[in-house]
Amino acid sequence: MSTPTSAQTLTFLRRGQPVTLHNVAPDRTLLEVLREDLHCTGTKEGCGEGDCGACTVVLGEAVNGQLQYKAINSCIRLAHSVDGLALWTVEDLASETGEQHPAQEAMVQCHGSQCGFCTPGFVMSLFGMYQNTQGGQGIDRAQAQADLSGNLCRCTGYRPILDAAQQMGSLPLPAGCAVNEAATVAALKQIAPARGTRYLRPKNLAALLQARAAHPKAQVVAGCTDVGLWVTKMHKRFAQVLDVTATRELRRVETYPHHIAIGAAVTLTDAYAALVAERPQLKTFAQRFAGLPVRNSGTLGGNVANGSPIGDSMPLLIALGASVVLMRWDARRGAIAHRELRLEDLYTGYRTHVMRPDELLAWIKVPRPTAGQTLRVYKISKRFDDDISSVCLAIQLTVEDGVVKAASIGAGGVAATPVRARQTEAALLGQPWTADTVMAAVATLRADFQPISDMRASAHYRQTVLGNLLQRFWLESQGLQHINLESLTPSTLEALA
Structure with a gap:
């Protein structure tokens, strides 16, 4: 329950008009304010962790006189952080006469919604994409997949939603759905800076x-x-x-x-x-x-x-x-x-x-x-997109005339802090860049840390993977590239499906 000593006023734009809320506690989330105070229940709470995207909304900020759009998770965003910004929820996209925004219409035409729970979040991510690509122009499959990676669908499947991302640019924009950017930027300038000592x-x-x-x-x-x-x-x-x-x-x-x-x-x-x-x-x-x-x-x-x-x-x-x-x-x-x-x-x-x-x-x-540096960074997680690493390993090497002249290795998920693999760097430095050197360094890297077992991976798995990733780096340095998932494109994956 907010009290005068723990809250202050919050003001932002919706549909070009300022919305002012009083007595908003400093630790209330934007999702709470939208659903509980403004009754914008189209914005859903799914995971409460920023993982599923059901709560996605779009923020607009005036930067150098231009409006910049960003899709964000409202479930983990503190409400006061949007003070002085423009905000769009799924309720704000259609015209007053009910005409659908292309981001919405494309989802309908491509059959991108089934149970509908995740749909508002997808629509808002599509809206952000639409605004940032001059009306959805030129969106290819790879960009659609990358920009929608923060939205999860549990029943329909992603293909029709990706279709919608590519199709919305070809749909007409009803006059009542267009954002008046000049007026929005002007209105943002009129919002007085927030006052208070709690946020x-x-x-x-x-x-x-x-x-x-x-x-x-x-x-x-x-x-x-x-x-x-x-x-x-x-x-x-x-x-x-x-x-x-x-x-x-x-x-x-x-x-x-x-x-x-x-x-x-x-x-x-x-x-x-x-x-x-x-x-x-x-x-x-x-x-x-x-x-x-x-x-x-x-x-x-x-x-x-x-x-x-x-x-x-x-x-x-x-x-x-x-x-x-x-x-x-x-x-x-x-x-x-x-x-x-x-x-x-x-x-x-x-x-x-x-x-x-x-x-x-x-x-x-x-x-x-600098010249001569080779850099690779490897993220190992249960999901390819939108997941926390079990192990992360970054390697930067400089090899001159077949000898390692500089080595810098960072690791995550294997100690209480992000760490530098100093012993492994020492095992590589000044050595010939050969399979024998790499195998010796693999053993050193596996012994460098004592990771724990948790819900993401066992300690043995993490130590094994560390060494395997260094071996992978060696293989890639020798020209072997097909082992890298980066060689797989969305079109390739669809062909394999």
């Missing part, structure tokens, strides 16, 4: 760090794709929340001669786009990091600061030689203080780290690729 969302870095210093016990969120589960599954309550995602300095990706710097508020979607731009071989791995709605909400900074041993970003970043910049407000100097350390040195144990109570992770610095 803090500072707009600049100095204000963010000052708020952290003043409220060291506030729960920090940076997308909330993990903290949201603490609310929905562990029933945790937070009297005060500090949200970093509105801090403009931390929403940037900056490029320098020797590294790129990814701000802690950059979404996983945009962060991985920056990594893929420099290393195209990461594209499939980036798409396998959860589903698109999770990547649109979550941030790389949040993933790293959270420090989950099964977080997929950290093994990759460790292998790339990434470092993190921690910042705090130095009240004595009246200025920002910072320090930098290697990413693997951030963690001290299971979800524990070296950050001070008044510090925040502000930047992730990733070295730019």
Whole structure:
């Protein structure tokens, strides 16, 4: 039950009009507000974990005068994080006279719905895709499959839904269904900034760090794709929340001669786009990091600061030689203080780290690729899409004249923290890049860690897979590619079905 001391006002746009809700507690989810306060029951609660996509809605934000659309999971998104944004639910797509939006009509024509429970979430993901592709133009099967990977269907099957994704661009858009983007951007500018001390969302870095210093016990969120589960599954309550995602300095990706710097508020979607731009071989791995709605909400900074041993970003970043910049407000100097350390040195144990109570992770610095480097990252999970890793292994090697000149290996799912395989790196460094060297390194890698057995995999399985992945890396370096699932396309898989 919200009280005046634990809640504040929330304002966002729906159908171009501001919606203001009073006394919204800082730890209420967007899904709760939509269903309970606004009675938007078309948005469904399925898993409460951001896995099934039944709760998908679309957010719109004005960026450089243009409206940007993102499909997100409302079940694990805190309601106050959409303050000052535009919001669409499945109830908002049809015209006032009942004409269907192409995202809806395509689902009807392609017979993409059966029981209907998951349909609103699929429709909203299709709507986000439609808005981001100039009216659904040019969507191929691969993009449809990638963009819908965060939506699960349990009865109809995906083929007609993928058909709908490709067909909606050919359907007419009724006048009453079109988004007036100019008017929406103008209306967003008229929304006054939120006021209150229970949900803090500072707009600049100095204000963010000052708020952290003043409220060291506030729960920090940076997308909330993990903290949201603490609310929905562990029933945790937070009297005060500090949200970093509105801090403009931390929403940037900056490029320098020797590294790129990814701000802690950059979404996983945009962060991985920056990594893929420099290393195209990461594209499939980036798409396998959860589903698109999770990547649109979550941030790389949040993933790293959270420090989950099964977080997929950290093994990759460790292998790339990434470092993190921690910042705090130095009240004595009246200025920002910072320090930098290697990413693997951030963690001290299971979800524990070296950050001070008044510090925040502000930047992730990733070295730019250099000539001669070979990079592979492997994610092993029970499902190919939208699943948590049992084992994640990232390997970056530089081989010159048949000798390993540099080796960097990051691993996830095999220890209490994301880790660097230092002994295996040492076993490779300076050795000839041969089958014998690899077999010796496989034994070292399997002995490097003592993983646990849990619901995802046994300890023996994880140790075995670690070695197998290093062998796979060797085989691929020798030109064997058909063992890689990346060689299978959606059309290939359909032909095999």
